[in-house]
Amino acid sequence: MTFTAHFNYWVAMAxxxxxxxxxxxxxxxxxxxxxxxxxxxxxxxxxxxxxKIIGGTAPIIAEGLRVYSNPLPHVLxxxxxVVGVATLALGLALVVRIKEAYGTIEEDEIHSQDEEP
Amino acid sequence: MLLVLLLAxxxxxxxxxxxxxxxxxxxxxxxxxxxxLTVLDAVDVAxxxxxxxxxxxxxxxxxxxxxxxxxxxxxxxRPILPLLVALATAGILIYGTLGIPVFGDPSGAIHQHVAxxxxxxxxxxxxxxxxxxxxxxxxxxxxxxxxxTVIFTAGIGVILLLGIGRRVRERAQGPGGGMQEYxxxxxxxxxxxxxxxxxxxxxxxxxxxGPGGGFQAGVILAAGVIFYxxxxxxxxxxxxxxxxxxxxxVALGVAVYxxxxxxxxxxxxxxxxxxxxxxxxxxxxxxxxxxxxxxxCITVAGVMLAIFYAFAGRRRRPDSRS
Numbered sequence: 491m492t493f494t495a496h497f498n499y500w501v502a503m504a505x506x507x508x509x510x511x512x513x514x515x516x517x518x519x520x521x522x523x524x525x526x527x528x529x530x531x532x533x534x535x536x537x538x539x540x541x542k543i544i545g546g547t548a549p550i551i552a553e554g555l556r557v558y559s560n561p562l563p564h565v566l567x568x569x570x571x572v573v574g575v576a577t578l579a580l581g582l583a584l585v586v587r588i589k590e591a592y593g594t595i596e597e598d599e600i601h602s603q604d605e606e607p
Numbered sequence: 608m609l610l611v612l613l614l615a616x617x618x619x620x621x622x623x624x625x626x627x628x629x630x631x632x633x634x635x636x637x638x639x640x641x642x643x644l645t646v647l648d649a650v651d652v653a654x655x656x657x658x659x660x661x662x663x664x665x666x667x668x669x670x671x672x673x674x675x676x677x678x679x680x681x682x683x684x685r686p687i688l689p690l691l692v693a694l695a696t697a698g699i700l701i702y703g704t705l706g707i708p709v710f711g712d713p714s715g716a717i718h719q720h721v722a723x724x725x726x727x728x729x730x731x732x733x734x735x736x737x738x739x740x741x742x743x744x745x746x747x748x749x750x751x752x753x754x755x756t757v758i759f760t761a762g763i764g765v766i767l768l769l770g771i772g773r774r775v776r777e778r779a780q781g782p783g784g785g786m787q788e789y790x791x792x793x794x795x796x797x798x799x800x801x802x803x804x805x806x807x808x809x810x811x812x813x814x815x816x817g818p819g820g821g822f823q824a825g826v827i828l829a830a831g832v833i834f835y836x837x838x839x840x841x842x843x844x845x846x847x848x849x850x851x852x853x854x855x856x857v858a859l860g861v862a863v864y865x866x867x868x869x870x871x872x873x874x875x876x877x878x879x880x881x882x883x884x885x886x887x888x889x890x891x892x893x894x895x896x897x898x899x900x901x902x903x904c905i906t907v908a909g910v911m912l913a914i915f916y917a918f919a920g921r922r923r924r925p926d927s928r929s
Contacts, residue, residue: 520679549726
């Protein structure tokens with residue numbers, strides 16, 4: 491097995507780990523959402539990498555071309571991206587409301603405010 | 608090489624403490640990701656990622672930062688436990704990748720099931736050379752209807768949480784005023800916006816033959832209007848595209864999509880069956896895909912604009928300047 495055989499997948503996993511780390515370790519809610527979107531894009535990379543065929547081309551049928559990459563992951567990820575931004579916007583809207591209610595978007599400060607009677 | 612750059616920008620996002628820098632870095636990250644997706648033959652996806660990830664997301668994040676402040680507090684506790692959890696997850700996942708087929712191998716399981724059928728039959732059955740569009744709108748029409756509904760729901764959620772900013776006219780200047788005093792920006796914007804909107808229409812109607820389709824066109828269309836709002840002010844943009852109209856568009860797109868499906872039922876086919884829409888099955892497919900993509904475009908553009916209006920029309924609270 492060569493180094494390149496799984497390199498794309500490993501980078502996807504590394505990005506996923508980075509995203510996961512930001513979501514767990516950071517208290518700032520906006521930063522958490524950025525981490526979540528990194529997590530999400532790593533999944534895009536994973537799917538699209540799996541659909542690639544070496545020597546293939548984009549799945550738009552044309553004369554003179556025979557090998558096409560798999561179109562199915564493209565369809566799934568294309569819609570996932572747009573759904574992703576819509577849910578990101580929903581998360582950000584919640585963050586804005588939290589800021590208005592608590593005056594902060596740091597998780598620790600929100601918790602300490604909740605514990606006060 | 609691109610993959611290394613991707614990883615580097617992700618790590619830079621972890622290290623940056625200024626949220627403004629984080630947002631700019633995530634825009635760069637999205638662009639590199641889009642380039643990488645082009646390299647991997649996913650041109651439709653790359654176009655979406657470039658317009659959504661680097662365009663709309665960045666605008667939304669900046670809008671949020673304006674309302675919430677741009678400095679991240681120093682972490683209160685040591686990040687050792689989260690690091691361990693993340694690394695353990697990474698270890699398990701990388702172990703898992705050893706079991707999946709080698710990258711680019713045409714004999715992998717993913718290339719054996721339905722994909723060859725799509726590639727061989729799609730052109731004859733639907734007359735659409737871009738297989739991604741054919742699968743999206745025709746073969747997997749149910750999926751796409753569901754996803755359009757999810758986008759619709761998220762848009763409604765944002766409108767409910769923040770309001771769509773109808774009272775913005777009370778405010779004479781401020782963020783509603785835009786950047787009109789900069790001559791260069793104004794002239795360039797006037798030059799670029801018509802082409803941006805025209806390009807959106809091209810992406811919409813040429814999506815059957817080249818990369819593109821309703822999702823991308825909707826986002827680019829909304830981006831054109833957002834660009835206008837950023838330069839000329841929210842008030843003028845809302846005169847051009849009133850919030851009331853945006854609310855209607857959000858619902859109209861899903862309705863068009865669902866009605867195309869229902870029309871198939873009325874003409875004696877199944878739900879979202881396009882073959883019955885015309886006397887010639889291939890024409891019927893064309894017609895169905897056209898209207899479905901139009902519905903997707905309307906809803907996506909509407910939701911993106913509604914979200915932008917909701918964030919941009921929100922007033923900054925006096926206590927949030929810290």
